[in-house]
Amino acid sequence: MVVGLGNPGAEYERTRHNIGFAVLDQLAADARVEWQRSAKWGAYWAKAEQVLLVKPMTYMNRSGGPSLAVAQFYKIAPAEMLIVLDELALELGRLRLRLKGSPGGHNGLESVITTFGTEEIPRLRIGIGAPPGAGAVDWVLGKFFEEEMPAVTKTVVLAAEAVKVAIDKGVVSAMNTFNPESVRGKQKPET
Numbered sequence: 001m002v003v004g005l006g007n008p009g010a011e012y013e014r015t016r017h018n019i020g021f022a023v024l025d026q027l028a029a030d031a032r033v034e035w036q037r038s039a040k041w042g043a044y045w046a047k048a049e050q051v052l053l054v055k056p057m058t059y060m061n062r063s064g065g066p067s068l069a070v071a072q073f074y075k076i077a078p079a080e081m082l083i084v085l086d087e088l089a090l091e092l093g094r095l096r097l098r099l100k101g102s103p104g105g106h107n108g109l110e111s112v113i114t115t116f117g118t119e120e121i122p123r124l125r126i127g128i129g130a131p132p133g134a135g136a137v138d139w140v141l142g143k144f145f146e147e148e149m150p151a152v153t154k155t156v157v158l159a160a161e162a163v164k165v166a167i168d169k170g171v172v173s174a175m176n177t178f179n180p181e182s183v184r185g186k187q188k189p190e191t
Contacts, residue, residue, distance in 0.1 A: 064115025
Protein backbone atom coordinates (compact mmCIF):
# COMPACT_ATOMS: atom_id res chain seq x y z
CA MET A 1 0.00 0.00 0.00
CA VAL A 2 1.34 3.41 -0.98
CA VAL A 3 -0.11 6.36 0.94
CA GLY A 4 0.37 9.91 -0.32
CA LEU A 5 -0.04 12.64 2.27
CA GLY A 6 -1.69 15.96 1.51
CA ASN A 7 -4.75 18.12 2.05
CA PRO A 8 -8.03 17.76 0.10
CA GLY A 9 -9.61 20.63 -1.79
CA ALA A 10 -8.82 22.88 -4.73
CA GLU A 11 -7.22 25.52 -2.51
CA TYR A 12 -4.42 23.07 -1.65
CA GLU A 13 -3.65 21.90 -5.19
CA ARG A 14 -0.07 22.60 -6.27
CA THR A 15 0.98 23.41 -2.70
CA ARG A 16 4.25 22.14 -1.29
CA HIS A 17 2.44 20.08 1.36
CA ASN A 18 0.55 18.19 -1.38
CA ILE A 19 3.51 16.81 -3.29
CA GLY A 20 2.64 13.37 -1.82
CA PHE A 21 -0.75 13.56 -3.55
CA ALA A 22 0.97 14.62 -6.79
CA VAL A 23 3.20 11.52 -6.72
CA LEU A 24 0.19 9.26 -6.13
CA ASP A 25 -1.64 10.95 -9.02
CA GLN A 26 1.43 10.27 -11.20
CA LEU A 27 1.44 6.60 -10.15
CA ALA A 28 -2.30 6.28 -10.90
CA ALA A 29 -1.81 7.92 -14.31
CA ASP A 30 1.16 5.67 -15.11
CA ALA A 31 -0.92 2.59 -14.18
CA ARG A 32 -3.98 3.96 -16.01
CA VAL A 33 -6.22 3.49 -12.99
CA GLU A 34 -9.02 5.76 -11.80
CA TRP A 35 -9.43 7.10 -8.28
CA GLN A 36 -12.42 5.92 -6.29
CA ARG A 37 -13.77 7.70 -3.24
CA SER A 38 -14.58 5.79 -0.06
CA ALA A 39 -16.62 7.71 2.50
CA LYS A 40 -16.20 4.74 4.85
CA TRP A 41 -12.41 5.08 4.79
CA GLY A 42 -12.25 8.85 4.33
CA ALA A 43 -9.88 8.39 1.40
CA TYR A 44 -9.49 8.16 -2.33
CA TRP A 45 -8.03 4.85 -3.44
CA ALA A 46 -7.02 3.07 -6.61
CA LYS A 47 -5.71 -0.42 -7.24
CA ALA A 48 -2.80 -0.88 -9.62
CA GLU A 49 -2.32 -4.63 -9.95
CA GLN A 50 -1.49 -5.79 -6.40
CA VAL A 51 -0.71 -2.29 -5.06
CA LEU A 52 -3.22 -0.03 -3.34
CA LEU A 53 -2.77 3.70 -3.80
CA VAL A 54 -4.36 5.77 -1.03
CA LYS A 55 -4.89 9.51 -0.54
CA PRO A 56 -6.44 10.29 2.88
CA MET A 57 -9.08 13.03 2.64
CA THR A 58 -9.11 14.00 6.32
CA TYR A 59 -6.43 16.70 6.04
CA MET A 60 -2.76 16.18 6.73
CA ASN A 61 -2.85 16.14 10.53
CA ARG A 62 -5.37 13.27 10.60
CA SER A 63 -3.92 11.05 7.85
CA GLY A 64 -3.48 8.08 10.17
CA GLY A 65 -7.18 7.16 10.50
CA PRO A 66 -7.92 6.59 6.82
CA SER A 67 -4.54 4.88 6.31
CA LEU A 68 -5.26 2.45 9.15
CA ALA A 69 -8.83 1.78 7.92
CA VAL A 70 -7.59 0.73 4.47
CA ALA A 71 -4.65 -1.26 5.90
CA GLN A 72 -6.92 -3.16 8.30
CA PHE A 73 -9.49 -3.92 5.59
CA TYR A 74 -6.83 -5.37 3.28
CA LYS A 75 -4.73 -6.85 6.13
CA ILE A 76 -1.63 -4.83 5.20
CA ALA A 77 1.13 -4.62 7.81
CA PRO A 78 2.92 -1.31 8.45
CA ALA A 79 6.14 -2.72 6.96
CA GLU A 80 4.23 -3.38 3.70
CA MET A 81 3.33 0.29 3.33
CA LEU A 82 5.17 3.26 1.88
CA ILE A 83 4.22 6.77 3.02
CA VAL A 84 4.97 9.55 0.49
CA LEU A 85 5.33 13.03 1.97
CA ASP A 86 6.92 16.45 1.68
CA GLU A 87 10.15 17.38 3.52
CA LEU A 88 11.33 20.90 4.41
CA ALA A 89 14.84 19.75 5.32
CA LEU A 90 15.57 18.55 1.77
CA GLU A 91 16.10 20.86 -1.18
CA LEU A 92 13.57 20.69 -3.98
CA GLY A 93 14.21 17.60 -6.08
CA ARG A 94 15.94 15.49 -3.42
CA LEU A 95 14.43 12.21 -2.24
CA ARG A 96 15.06 10.29 0.95
CA LEU A 97 13.70 6.79 1.58
CA ARG A 98 13.83 5.19 5.01
CA LEU A 99 12.51 1.92 6.43
CA LYS A 100 11.53 3.49 9.76
CA GLY A 101 12.11 6.47 12.01
CA SER A 102 10.53 9.35 13.86
CA PRO A 103 8.07 11.75 12.22
CA GLY A 104 10.79 14.44 12.18
CA GLY A 105 8.28 17.22 12.85
CA HIS A 106 5.89 16.21 10.04
CA ASN A 107 2.34 16.20 11.43
CA GLY A 108 0.93 13.91 8.75
CA LEU A 109 3.59 11.26 9.33
CA GLU A 110 3.16 11.69 13.09
CA SER A 111 -0.56 10.96 12.70
CA VAL A 112 0.22 7.77 10.78
CA ILE A 113 2.87 6.63 13.28
CA THR A 114 0.65 7.39 16.28
CA THR A 115 -2.38 5.66 14.75
CA PHE A 116 -0.44 2.52 13.79
CA GLY A 117 1.55 2.55 17.05
CA THR A 118 4.93 2.01 15.36
CA GLU A 119 7.72 4.00 13.71
CA GLU A 120 8.57 0.99 11.54
CA ILE A 121 6.72 2.25 8.49
CA PRO A 122 8.73 2.88 5.30
CA ARG A 123 8.55 6.40 3.95
CA LEU A 124 9.66 8.48 0.99
CA ARG A 125 10.37 12.11 1.86
CA ILE A 126 10.35 14.52 -1.07
CA GLY A 127 12.31 17.75 -0.77
CA ILE A 128 10.30 20.97 -1.01
CA GLY A 129 13.08 23.23 0.29
CA ALA A 130 13.24 25.34 3.42
CA PRO A 131 11.30 28.59 3.67
CA PRO A 132 13.40 31.69 2.88
CA GLY A 133 12.39 33.67 5.95
CA ALA A 134 8.69 32.75 5.76
CA GLY A 135 7.08 30.65 8.48
CA ALA A 136 7.01 26.92 7.90
CA VAL A 137 3.19 26.73 7.87
CA ASP A 138 2.85 29.47 5.24
CA TRP A 139 5.62 27.84 3.20
CA VAL A 140 4.19 24.31 3.12
CA LEU A 141 0.66 25.54 2.47
CA GLY A 142 1.89 27.91 -0.23
CA LYS A 143 1.90 27.03 -3.90
CA PHE A 144 5.11 26.28 -5.75
CA PHE A 145 6.46 29.28 -7.64
CA GLU A 146 5.97 29.21 -11.41
CA GLU A 147 9.74 29.02 -11.97
CA GLU A 148 9.89 25.91 -9.74
CA MET A 149 7.31 23.96 -11.73
CA PRO A 150 9.75 22.29 -14.17
CA ALA A 151 11.74 20.98 -11.16
CA VAL A 152 8.53 19.95 -9.39
CA THR A 153 7.37 18.00 -12.45
CA LYS A 154 10.74 16.20 -12.69
CA THR A 155 10.70 15.50 -8.95
CA VAL A 156 7.20 13.99 -9.06
CA VAL A 157 8.21 11.69 -11.94
CA LEU A 158 11.44 10.72 -10.13
CA ALA A 159 9.57 10.04 -6.89
CA ALA A 160 7.05 7.86 -8.75
CA GLU A 161 9.98 5.89 -10.19
CA ALA A 162 11.42 5.51 -6.67
CA VAL A 163 8.08 4.12 -5.47
CA LYS A 164 8.03 1.62 -8.35
CA VAL A 165 11.56 0.44 -7.52
CA ALA A 166 10.57 0.11 -3.84
CA ILE A 167 7.60 -2.04 -4.87
CA ASP A 168 9.48 -4.17 -7.40
CA LYS A 169 12.88 -4.54 -5.72
CA GLY A 170 12.34 -3.46 -2.11
CA VAL A 171 12.82 -0.25 -0.16
CA VAL A 172 16.54 -0.90 0.46
CA SER A 173 17.19 -1.15 -3.27
CA ALA A 174 15.26 2.08 -3.82
CA MET A 175 17.25 3.73 -1.01
CA ASN A 176 20.51 2.72 -2.70
CA THR A 177 19.33 4.19 -6.00
CA PHE A 178 17.46 7.35 -5.03
CA ASN A 179 18.71 8.66 -1.67
CA PRO A 180 20.92 11.78 -1.89
CA GLU A 181 24.04 9.96 -0.70
CA SER A 182 23.60 7.40 -3.47
CA VAL A 183 22.85 9.96 -6.16
CA ARG A 184 25.94 12.02 -5.33
CA GLY A 185 28.12 8.99 -4.74
CA LYS A 186 30.40 8.56 -1.79
CA GLN A 187 33.29 10.95 -2.08
CA LYS A 188 36.53 10.62 -0.22
CA PRO A 189 37.57 13.68 1.78
CA GLU A 190 40.46 15.60 0.26
CA THR A 191 43.83 15.10 1.93
